[in-house]
Amino acid sequence: MNIKTATLFAALAAALCAAAAFAAPPRGAKTTVASRVIALRFIRFADDDGANAAQVSLRRIWNAINAANAMMYASGSDIRFTLDPATDPEETVYSTNHNNICVPQDGWQDAPQGADPAKLCPPLPPGRDEKTADEAIKAAQEGGAIPVTVRGGFGRVEWHDGRWRKSGGPAWGVYFGYLDIPEGFGAETTLAHELGHVFGLAHTFHECGSDECRRDPELSGSPLTVEGIRRQILAAVSSGRFERTDKKGMLAALFDGDLAQGVADTPPDPNYKVWGSSFGDNLRAGEITHLCAPANASLDVAVTFPDGQKEIYHFAPDRSDIMGYFKNCWNSNTRYFHFSPGQLAIMERNLQGKMPFVDISYADTDTWRNRDREPAPQSAMQIYDAPAHAQDALVYVETGAAQRAYALELSGPDGKTRRLISEAETDPQKFPPAQKTMYALDVSALKTLNGTWTLRATASGGAAPPIAKWRLEFR
Numbered sequence: 001m002n003i004k005t006a007t008l009f010a011a012l013a014a015a016l017c018a019a020a021a022f023a024a025p026p027r028g029a030k031t032t033v034a035s036r037v038i039a040l041r042f043i044r045f046a047d048d049d050g051a052n053a054a055q056v057s058l059r060r061i062w063n064a065i066n067a068a069n070a071m072m073y074a075s076g077s078d079i080r081f082t083l084d085p086a087t088d089p090e091e092t093v094y095s096t097n098h099n100n101i102c103v104p105q106d107g108w109q110d111a112p113q114g115a116d117p118a119k120l121c122p123p124l125p126p127g128r129d130e131k132t133a134d135e136a137i138k139a140a141q142e143g144g145a146i147p148v149t150v151r152g153g154f155g156r157v158e159w160h161d162g163r164w165r166k167s168g169g170p171a172w173g174v175y176f177g178y179l180d181i182p183e184g185f186g187a188e189t190t191l192a193h194e195l196g197h198v199f200g201l202a203h204t205f206h207e208c209g210s211d212e213c214r215r216d217p218e219l220s221g222s223p224l225t226v227e228g229i230r231r232q233i234l235a236a237v238s239s240g241r242f243e244r245t246d247k248k249g250m251l252a253a254l255f256d257g258d259l260a261q262g263v264a265d266t267p268p269d270p271n272y273k274v275w276g277s278s279f280g281d282n283l284r285a286g287e288i289t290h291l292c293a294p295a296n297a298s299l300d301v302a303v304t305f306p307d308g309q310k311e312i313y314h315f316a317p318d319r320s321d322i323m324g325y326f327k328n329c330w331n332s333n334t335r336y337f338h339f340s341p342g343q344l345a346i347m348e349r350n351l352q353g354k355m356p357f358v359d360i361s362y363a364d365t366d367t368w369r370n371r372d373r374e375p376a377p378q379s380a381m382q383i384y385d386a387p388a389h390a391q392d393a394l395v396y397v398e399t400g401a402a403q404r405a406y407a408l409e410l411s412g413p414d415g416k417t418r419r420l421i422s423e424a425e426t427d428p429q430k431f432p433p434a435q436k437t438m439y440a441l442d443v444s445a446l447k448t449l450n451g452t453w454t455l456r457a458t459a460s461g462g463a464a465p466p467i468a469k470w471r472l473e474f475r
């Protein structure tokens with residue numbers, strides 16, 4: 001960690017902890033019958049020689065935890081997450097094996113566009129030694145926390161904005177074990193989604209896990225197009241597995257990824273890729289405007305059978321279920337995401353039966369109870385005032401992924417709300433997707449206002465262009 005980041009960490013720690021939605025009492029101190037609180041211990045990784053150290057700020061961690069808590073609230077659960085006080089942001093665990101998924105070849109940055117990324121950065125051999133990482137994970141579990149390992153190394157390389165760049169690669173949640181995420185785990189939905197896996201949840205869509213599926217995902221697993229859905233239905237009927245009119249049974253068997261696990265209340269989900277190809281998003285370019293649009297909540301697939309008879313199959317996946325891959329829709333409004341009651345039941349069962357290492361503490365979070373499963377009351381993305389605002393220097397830069405920002409409002413501790421983007425600027429003509437700088441707010445006049453600042457981003461309802469990256473700067 002460089003000095004500047006360390007200072008920021010230190011400066012923010014007090015403000016962030018004070019501003020958390022609740023204060024977790026010491027472990028085991030049962031102060032009330034209110035919410036159960038589970039600690040997450042973030043563990044920062046670097047290569048053996050210190051290179052590629054993960055950059056992760058407490059601010060980002062808290063944004064992700066707050067988002068996960070908003071989702072637990074929206075789901076009607078009394079489980080909340082907090083940052084394990086034993087998390088040491090100054091500490092680094094050195095393990096090239098854990099910190100990287102692939103090894104960049106010499107000269108990878110000079111390769112031409114169109115080169116094979118898997119050749120530029122071939123995967124580390126499987127079964128690689130992860131002893132150091134295992135020890136850190138085990139220590140966190142023995143402390144009663146769910147470990148979150150944060151990688152700073154190479155996940156893969158990607159051609160982006162005219163050159164090859166390092167990418168952190170995927171995040172994953174190991175069943176009943178720990179989370180592993182790349183640094184800058186951009187979308188706030190990532191932590192909550194991976195926590196779902198740690199608690200034992202499958203995806204709402206079918207995985208393409210088998211060799212058969214990898215050969216032909218359109219026929220046996222995770223379709224990419226509407227034509228793929230048609231092929232699967234035709235094959236299921238011609239093989240005699242289903243009557244063509246048994247639509248409910250067929251869709252459940254072919255497209256409901258977590259039904260076998262016992263989650264009966266998430267609708268069949270043919271996977272967001274079908275939505276992208278059907279509604280006109282270029283998913284490869286990161287476009288998710290149309291697949292997220294409220295108007296595109298369902299899809300009717302017409303299938304004509306060999307005898308000429310036609311049937312319509314209706315798909316309406318729950319795009320706000322966090323265990324689907326629509327998880328980057330409404331990114332700035334994570335409050336709309338949730339776990340289903342069936343998913344929560346699985347999580348409860350596994351927490352009690354398969355995760356004995358987890359300590360549960362209790363905190364009074366009654367105001368967050370939500371038995372009617374209303375969306376969370378505010379955006380989970382919060383900007384906390386840092387004491388460093390008193391310096392007229394750049395104190396904070398945050399980047400991440402956001403889509404469809406419509407209006408940004410910054411509420412200060414003085415109770416006033418400042419609008420960051422005018423209505424006119426939401427006009428797609430005047431506010432093109434390529435525009436990088438959205439707004440700059442001079443807070444020098446506001447620097448005496450210490451306290452909690454809350455940023456709210458309102459989604460547009462589908463009309464505004466997507467914004468692939470967002471960045472906030474306070475000067």
Ligand SMILES: [Zn+2]
Pocket residue numbers: 193197203
């Ligand atoms: Zn997943």
